[in-house]
Each structure stands twice: as C-alpha cells, then as structure tokens.
Amino acid sequence: MASEHASPNMTEYIKHHLHHLQVQMPGTQGQFWLINIDSIFFMLLCVLVFIWLFMSVSRRATSGVPGKMQCTIEMVLSFVDGMVRETFHGRSKLIAPLSLTIFMLVFLMNFMDMLPVDLLPWAWAGAHQLAGHDRAHAFLRVVPTADLNTTVGMLTVFSC
Numbered sequence: 536m537a538s539e540h541a542s543p544n545m546t547e548y549i550k551h552h553l554h555h556l557q558v559q560m561p562g563t564q565g566q567f568w569l570i571n572i573d574s575i576f577f578m579l580l581c582v583l584v585f586i587w588l589f590m591s592v593s594r595r596a597t598s599g600v601p602g603k604m605q606c607t608i609e610m611v612l613s614f615v616d617g618m619v620r621e622t623f624h625g626r627s628k629l630i631a632p633l634s635l636t637i638f639m640l641v642f643l644m645n646f647m648d649m650l651p652v653d654l655l656p657w658a659w660a661g662a663h664q665l666a667g668h669d670r671a672h673a674f675l676r677v678v679p680t681a682d683l684n685t686t687v688g689m690l691t692v693f694s695c
Contacts, residue, residue, distance in 0.1 A: 557569045557570065557571055557572065557674070558570050558572055571676075571682050571684060573674070573675050573676050573677070573679075574676070574679045574681075574682040574684065574685050575679075577644070577647060577677060577678070577679045578640075578644060578679040578685060581640055581643040581644050581647070581679065582640065584643060585636070585639050585640060585643055588604075588608075589608065589639075592604050592605055592608050611635070611638075611639070612635065615631065615634050615635045615638050616631055616635075618634070619631045619634050633692070637689060637692065640689070641680065641689070644678065644679045644680045644685070645678065645680055647677050647678050647679070648677070648678045650677060655675060655677050656673070656675045656676075656677070659673050659675040660673035660675075
C-alpha cells in the first residue's frame with residue numbers, strides 16, 4: 536500500500552518523461568506506425584501562433600515610428616534575409632519566406648521549453664485522472680523538436 540503512494544525514483548521519473556503521447560495507426564503493427572500526437576499538436580500550436588503573430592503585426596505595421604513587436608519582427612526578417620543573401624546567391628522568391636518560416640517554427644518549438652518543465656504534463660495527468668484513467672500513463676512531451684520525427688521532417692523540406 537505504501538509503495539502505491541511513494542514518489543517514483545529518478546530513473547522512473549526520467550523514463551516517464553521520455554515517452555510521447557502515441558497512437559497506433561488502425562490496422563497496423565510495429566513502431567513505424569506510431570504517431571506522436573503531442574508533437575503534432577504542439578507543432579500545429581506553434582504554427583498558429585506564428586501565423587497569428589505575423590498577421591497581426593503586419594496589419595498594424597506603420598511606416599512612422601514602429602512599435603516594439605514590429606521592431607522585433609523586422610529584426611528577425613532582416614536577420615533571415617541577410618543569412619539567405621550570404622548563403623544563396625541565386626534568384627528565388629521561395630527561399631527567403633521558406634527560411635523565415637522554418638527559422639520561426641524551430642524557434643517557437645524550442646521556446647516551448649521555456650514553460651515550466653512539468654506544468655503542462657502535470658495538468659495533462661490531472662485531466663487524465665479525472666477522465667478515469669491511470670495518472671502514471673498520462674504521457675505528454677511539450678517540446679516538438681524533442682521528437683526526432685519532427686526534426687527529420689523539417690530537414691526533408693530542403694531536400695525535395
């Protein structure tokens with residue numbers, strides 16, 4: 536009885552936090568067909584934040600005295616544009632926007648790690664327990680770039 540309420544040791548804690556929230560594709564078997572739902576969800580959340588942020592700043596952009604957010608976005612645009620000009624000497628209207636998008640998405644996905652480490656997994660485990668499930672099997676990883684599939688998927692954008 537006492538072992539049920541004992542806190543896990545450090546190894547169990549780390550192993551628990553290395554698991555993704557996964558779903559097996561219907562009618563399939565094996566590790567290849569596991570989908571990491573948490574990586575997809577948080578990546579899409581970062582995409583929505585990126586689109587909302589850039590659209591809202593572009594709609595309120597002024598040519599006079601810009602606000603702090605507009606200055607920040609313009610600095611990021613200048614940085615990425617300078618990197619593209621230094622490394623890509625051809626002419627393409629696709630490279631700079633694609634580079635900006637990938638740069639911002641990688642930044643936002645890694646920025647998710649600035650949230651308190653156990654806040655969202657703790658809330659997820661609480662909701663999982665309220666739904667009548669075992670709290671120890673409530674897996675959630677907040678940082679999408681911690682999933683190798685996300686990183687490799689973003690790298691293949693440039694190889695196509």
